[in-house]
Amino acid sequence: MVLVLAMGDMHIPHRAADLPAKFKSMLVPGKIQHILSPGNLCIKEVHDYLKSLCADVHVARGEYDDDPRYPETKLLTIGAFKLGICHGHQVVPWGDLDSLTMLQRQLDVDILITGHTHQFKAYKHEGGVIINPGSATGAYSSITYDVNPSFVLMDIDGLRVVVYVYELVDGEVKVDKIDFKKPHQRT
Amino acid sequence: MASGKSGGAVGNVKSVPSWLNSPAWSTPRHKGRLFPESPENGIKDKESKLQKKGSDVDKLEEVVEPPSVVVKQEVEGRGSVKTGNVESSAPLRSDSGNTSIFSSGSGGLSSDLYKKSSSLDARVELFMLELSRKRIHIAELQRMSGQGIPDVGSIRSTTWKLLLGYLPRNREDWSAELKKKRSEYAVFREELLVNPSELTRRKEAYEEAMNESGGRGFLPRHHITQDDHPLSLGSTSIWHQYFQDSELTEQIERDVKRTHPDIQFFCGDSEEAHQNQEALRRALFIFAKLNPGIRYVQGMNEVLAPLYFVFKTDPDESYAFHAEADAFFCFVELLSDFRDHFCQQLDNSAVGIRSTISQLNALLKRHDEELWRHLEVTSKVNPQFYAFRWITLLLTQEFNFPDSLRLWDSLLSNPDGPLEILLRVCCAMLLCVRERLLAGDFTTNLKLLQNYPSTDIHHLLRVAEDLRV
Numbered sequence: 001m002v003l004v005l006a007m008g009d010m011h012i013p014h015r016a017a018d019l020p021a022k023f024k025s026m027l028v029p030g031k032i033q034h035i036l037s038p039g040n041l042c043i044k045e046v047h048d049y050l051k052s053l054c055a056d057v058h059v060a061r062g063e064y065d066d067d068p069r070y071p072e073t074k075l076l077t078i079g080a081f082k083l084g085i086c087h088g089h090q091v092v093p094w095g096d097l098d099s100l101t102m103l104q105r106q107l108d109v110d111i112l113i114t115g116h117t118h119q120f121k122a123y124k125h126e127g128g129v130i131i132n133p134g135s136a137t138g139a140y141s142s143i144t145y146d147v148n149p150s151f152v153l154m155d156i157d158g159l160r161v162v163v164y165v166y167e168l169v170d171g172e173v174k175v176d177k178i179d180f181k182k183p184h185q186r187t
Numbered sequence: 188m189a190s191g192k193s194g195g196a197v198g199n200v201k202s203v204p205s206w207l208n209s210p211a212w213s214t215p216r217h218k219g220r221l222f223p224e225s226p227e228n229g230i231k232d233k234e235s236k237l238q239k240k241g242s243d244v245d246k247l248e249e250v251v252e253p254p255s256v257v258v259k260q261e262v263e264g265r266g267s268v269k270t271g272n273v274e275s276s277a278p279l280r281s282d283s284g285n286t287s288i289f290s291s292g293s294g295g296l297s298s299d300l301y302k303k304s305s306s307l308d309a310r311v312e313l314f315m316l317e318l319s320r321k322r323i324h325i326a327e328l329q330r331m332s333g334q335g336i337p338d339v340g341s342i343r344s345t346t347w348k349l350l351l352g353y354l355p356r357n358r359e360d361w362s363a364e365l366k367k368k369r370s371e372y373a374v375f376r377e378e379l380l381v382n383p384s385e386l387t388r389r390k391e392a393y394e395e396a397m398n399e400s401g402g403r404g405f406l407p408r409h410h411i412t413q414d415d416h417p418l419s420l421g422s423t424s425i426w427h428q429y430f431q432d433s434e435l436t437e438q439i440e441r442d443v444k445r446t447h448p449d450i451q452f453f454c455g456d457s458e459e460a461h462q463n464q465e466a467l468r469r470a471l472f473i474f475a476k477l478n479p480g481i482r483y484v485q486g487m488n489e490v491l492a493p494l495y496f497v498f499k500t501d502p503d504e505s506y507a508f509h510a511e512a513d514a515f516f517c518f519v520e521l522l523s524d525f526r527d528h529f530c531q532q533l534d535n536s537a538v539g540i541r542s543t544i545s546q547l548n549a550l551l552k553r554h555d556e557e558l559w560r561h562l563e564v565t566s567k568v569n570p571q572f573y574a575f576r577w578i579t580l581l582l583t584q585e586f587n588f589p590d591s592l593r594l595w596d597s598l599l600s601n602p603d604g605p606l607e608i609l610l611r612v613c614c615a616m617l618l619c620v621r622e623r624l625l626a627g628d629f630t631t632n633l634k635l636l637q638n639y640p641s642t643d644i645h646h647l648l649r650v651a652e653d654l655r656v
Contacts, residue, residue: 001384003417026418031430122406129406153417157384164416165408175416176408 002078003031005054007151008038008087008115009135011064012046016137020149022173023136023166029053032153034078038115038133039087040064060085062115075107079156080182084109088116088132094143095132101125110182111154111161118147120165122178129180131163138168311337318345323356325349332600335593335645343592344501347494348513350599351520365509372473372512379476380469383425387415432476435483439471442488450588452496463499466511467491473515474522484529489583491518493595496588524605528579543606544574550614554654558621566629573636577613581605585616590644597648608651615651616642 005027010016018024032054039062041047047067050057061070073086084107091099095117104112110128118141120134134150141147150167163178314337317328328349336343348354355364414424421427443464447453453463470491475483494517498510506513522529533539548570552559562568576584581598583591594612601608617624619642624632 001382026420028418030433031417122408123404124406125403155384155417157388160388162384162387163406164411164418166416166418175411177411177416178406178408180406 002033002156004034004036004078004083004154004156005032005151006036006038006113006131006133006154007136008113008133009040009062009118009139009141010046010137011040011042011135011139012137014042014064015139019137020168022168022171023149023151026166026173027053034058034076036074036076036083036085036113038062038085038113039070040115042066058085060087062087063089073107075109080159081111081156081161082109083111083113085113088114095119095121097121097123097125097130100130101127104128104130117141117144119144120148120150120152120167122163122165124180129161134167307337310334311339311342314342314346315340318342318349319358321358323349323358325356326602329600329602332596336596338589338592341501341503341506343596344497344503344506347497347595347599348517351517353513353517353520365513368516369509369512372515375473375477376469379473383417383429386425432472435475436468436472438485439468439475439483439488442485443468443471446488446492447588452500453492463495466499466514467495470495470511470515470518474519481526481530486580487518487522487529489580490521490525493583493588493592494518494521497592521599521605525579525581540575540579541571543578543610544570547574547578547610547613550610550654551617554614555618555621558617558624561625562617562632566624566627566632568629568632568636572633574613576637577616578609581609582612585639586644587641593644594648597651611651611654612647614654615647618650619647 010019012018019027029052033056035050035054035057037050037057037059039060041050041059042062042064043066047057047059050059058074058076059065059067059070060074061068061072072090073084075082075084077083084104086103086107088094088100091103091114093099100112100114100123103114104125105127112128112130114130114132115135117132118135118139119132121130121132123130131152131154133152135141135147136149136151138147138149148167148169150165153164153166155162155164159182161180161182163180165176165178167174167176310331313331317324317331328346332346332350336346345354349356353368354361414421414427416424417426419426444454446464446467451457451460453467454460467488471483471487474487491514495510495514498513498517499507501507501510527533527536527538528540528543530539534541536542548559548563551562562570582594585591586594597612598605598608616639617636620635620640623635627635
């Protein structure tokens with residue numbers, strides 16, 4: 001039972017001041033084992049905050065990130081799943097699922113975490129699953145209207161993943177759940 | 188001491204006839220004498236028992252009419268006597284006899300080796316007899332166990348279960364009762380040990396459509412209640428419960444890893460050792476969850492360990508398999524007498540640990556005023572400094588493991604309850620090192636009592652017995 005947090009596109013301090021208070025109250029250290037962030041944090045203080053929640057933080061480079069040392073893509077394995085992180089501004093057209101699918105096949109991962117559109121998406125295709133946790137602060141985006149703050153918590157348990165989607169709608173936190181299982185390896 | 192043979196001397200001269208080793212000769216009156224005139228009690232002749240396996244002793248026995256081994260008066264009307272592993276052969280020749288002597292913890296070799304070895308066989312047989320009855324006579328079992336339970340076969344394991352009331356008195360009820368209890372434990376394990384991911388996986392109807400590997404499309408979102416997610420802070424949330432329990436599990440884990448680091452059974456590198464540790468961890472966790480008032484206190488692992496060890500090393504496979512469940516219930520039974528010692532709020536109350544310690548103090552004062560005065564007044568050793576560990580951990584930390592098993596035989600078999608004899612043994616411990624205590628000051632006395640010197644456990648128990656009012 002591994003808990004993996006995916007949140008990105010905070011755009012602190014440029015487009016938002018801080019995470020919503022309700023999110024902050026829920027995020028306490030000690031529960032989460034890994035944090036994956038597609039990028040656009042943008043400053044070091046946000047990275048330190050994520051580190052305070054969990055020691056194992058992985059960040060991919062977003063176009064507004066201050067730190068140039070974040071990689072463009074990052075791959076890791078948690079349990080039986082291979083995960084990949086990429087911000088998504090490199091993939092044109094932005095947010096296009098087919099192109100992201102191609103990226104996922106290139107990286108050869110089961111779950112691809114991507115961002116940039118500030119809109120939550122969970123899309124399944126033959127090669128795996130694409131998850132976009134949206135923007136954790138609800139920051140302005142030029143390609144999406146009505147951005148709601150959202151992030152994603154994945155519970156990886158054997159061959160099954162339960163994805164909990166936390167979204168702030170009208171000031172209230174709504175939690176949704178998505179299940180999927182790793183498909184059997186086909187030759 | 189192979190002399191003392193009558194009848195025809197057969198080839199192997201060193202053998203000692205079994206009738207000579209009969210406990211009939213080893214009553215206190217005849218101590219030291221090889222040829223008592225006649226046994227005082229009536230000798231029950233059990234011809235059927237005399238099945239020697241083709242040893243030279245046979246020939247002797249044909250010549251002389253030997254009495255049977257078991258002579259205690261109370262034993263009568265043997266229905267189904269287990270002849271099993273009890274062999275009344277010459278102890279010096281049977282290795283099992285010798286090793287059993289040492290494993291039952293009887294001091295060093297002394298001139299009453301015969302007495303011990305033969306009485307070991309006799310005791311084993313008595314126990315087997317007693318345990319094979321249709322209706323167990325608890326008082327009798329208690330009396331016999333007070334002398335020490337032989338470390339042979341399943342005797343100790345079964346006796347402890349009977350003494351703690353885990354097994355009912357009627358033999359025929361045993362299997363039903365065991366089944367019931369073990370399935371109860373399995374239910375506890377199911378309910379209390381499963382993590383929230385498992386629970387959510389089981390709860391929902393898992394939609395197969397989702398798993399079609401050919402599909403493409405947005406994954407459907409299911410709305411869930413406020414509490415059913417990992418970050419929930421609600422008190423009814425299973426996730427929240429789980430994270431709160433993680434502190435408890437960590438504490439138990441730490442203590443279990445430190446239990447008996449010198450014994451391979453608990454702390455080896457092998458798979459069995461890990462499994463044993465896991466079993467201890469589970470049992471303690473379940474106890475803590477079922478008893479929210481007292482939860483887990485450091486030291487409970489030490490009380491559980493001997494129980495689990497004895498049950499797990501039971502040669503009977505079916506018992507060893509369920510050792511965890513049996514040990515759990517026996518642990519609950521045992522702790523019911525001592526719960527209050529573990530509860531911090533009750534420390535100063537009439538049932539708490541302080542009161543028990545003062546009871547010990549009063550006992551010491553009654554039996555040995557001089558020593559009491561020296562400890563209390565002169566060297567100012569507060570009994571809490573040493574007696575706390577003695578009492579709460581039931582002396583498991585003061586003696587080596589085999590000795591503490593022997594000690595627990597007496598503890599569990601006391602008709603007046605384990606606490607009464609525990610206090611007497613603690614008092615006996617003080618009395619046994621009396622000279623050293625009287626000669627010492629605060630520091631030396633404290634050091635001595637906190638690292639109690641190794642001593643003959645039988646002597647200690649004898650002294651404790653003498654203190655019985």
